[in-house]
Amino acid sequence: MQRIIKGNQVVVENWHLLDKDASLDGLPNSDDLIVPLALWREHAHALKARDGGLGVWLDSDEQIEEIEGDLEHFQVIALNFPVFSDGRHYSTARILRDRYGYKGEVRAIGDVLRDQLFFMKRCGFDAYALREDRDADEALASLQDFSEVYQAATDQPLPLFRRRA
Template identity: 45%
Template sequence: MQNLIKNDAVTEDAWHLIRSEDESYGAAEDVILPLAAWLALDPARSGQAAPWLAPDADLSLLLPVLAQLPLIAIDFPAFTDGRGYSLARLLRERYGYQGELRAIGDVQRDQLAYLSQVGFTVFAIRDDRPAQAALDGLRDFSDQYQATVLQPEPLFKRRTSR
C-alpha cells in the first residue's frame, strides 16, 4: 500500500496486505491476512500477522487475543458500505482495543473525518486517489455534535459545562 495515512502524514507501509487466502507471502514478512487465514496461521512464523475483517465479521473470534494484536484492519468493500464504522466503534468502546485500527478498501477523502471519530488511526486510501489530497479530509470539521470515540461528550454537554 503506497497511499497510507498514519499520524497525520502520508507514509510508507511496513505491512503487506494479503487480499486472498491464495496469495503467497514470506514467513518473515509482516502481513495483514483475511480473518480465516489469520485464524489458521502457524504460530511459529517469524513475521507479525494481523487480521483484516470483512464488514460482517464476528468480533468474538478476536476477543481472546485482542490485547495482543498490533493492528486490525477493517475492509470497506464499497464507499456506501458503512458497517465498518460499527465494527470500529465496538472494538474501541465496548472491547477496549488500543492498537492500530486501519481502514482498507474503498477509502476516500470524504470518509476520513468520520472514520477517525469512530477510532480509526490509519487510512489506506484507494490507489486511484492521491493520499496527500485526502489528508485534508481529517480536518474537514472542527467539532462534532454527537459523542464519538475521540470526543465522548456531545457538544451540548460541553457547551453547558463551561
Template identity: 50%
Template sequence: MPKLIKNGRLVDDSAEILVLDESQAPEALSLPAGPVFVPMAVWQAHKSAFSGRSDVGVWLDSHDNVEDLAPDLEDLSAVALNFPKFTDGRAYSAAALLRSRYGFKGEIRAIGDVLRDQFFFMQRCGFDAIQPKTGKYSDAQLEESLASLKDFSAPYQAAVDQPEPLFRRAQRAT
C-alpha cells in the same frame, strides 16, 4: 510502495494484504515474510504459527464478526477492516466496537473502497490508519486530504474519539 494516512500523516506502507481466492484453503496457505494482514480464516487456521510475530495483522471483511476476534486482540498489533464498497458502512461499527467495547489499543486500518469524504468520520469511529485502494488517489491528493481530518474543530456528537457530546464539554456562563 503504497501510501496510507496513519495518525494524521502520509506514510509509506510495506504491509501486504493477503487475499484468498475461492480455490485456496486457509489451512494449506504458506505465509509471506514481512508485514502482512491475513483474512480472519487464515488467522484462525494459523493462530499458533503467528505467535510472537508483531508484523501480522488480521483483516475482517464486512460480513466477519468482531466478536470472533475478541479473544485474540491482545495478541494483535493491528486490525484492518474492509470496505468492499463505499456504501457498506459495517466497518464503522466494527471499528467503534474494537475501541469501545473491546478496548483495542492497536492500529485499526480502513482498507478497500474508502473515499476522501469519509476520512474524518473514519477517524471519529476509531480508525487511525486509512489505506485507499492503490492508484485511487495520487500522493498529492492524499496530502491534500490530510486537511479533511480537521474539517470540524468541535464535533457536536459523541464518538469514539470524543466520548462526550459538545453540550457536555461546553463551558457556559452562569
C-alpha cells in the same frame, strides 16, 4: 509501495496485506503481515509463532466478536470496505475501541474515499489505505474538515454541551 494515512500524516506502507485466498506456503517469517480472517482461523498457532508483526483483516460480512479473545496478538486490525456505501465496519471500529478497549491500529482498507475519513476517525479508525486512484496527500486534509463536533463519539467521548459546562 502504497502510501497510507497514519498518525495524521502520509507514510509509506510497510505492512503486507495478504489476499483473501492466501495460504501459509511461502510466507516470510519476519515481514509484517495482515492476514485474512480465514487464514487466522485455520493457522493461528503458526501465525503467532512468526517473528514479524501480525495483523488481521475482516471483510464487511465478518464479525469482530470472532476474534475478541485474540485481540492482543494483533498490532493492526484492518477493516475492509468492499464498496464505499457499505458502512458496517464503522460499528466494528467503535466496538473495538469502546467495548474491547483495543489500543492497536484500526485501519480502513478497500473502497475508502476522502469524504469518509473524518467520520471514520470519529468511530476509532487511525489509519486509512485509500483506493489506488485517490491522492493520500489531498485526503489527509479531510481529517480537519470540521473544527467542532456536537455529538459524542470514540474520538471525543463528551458531547459539546458537556465540554462547555
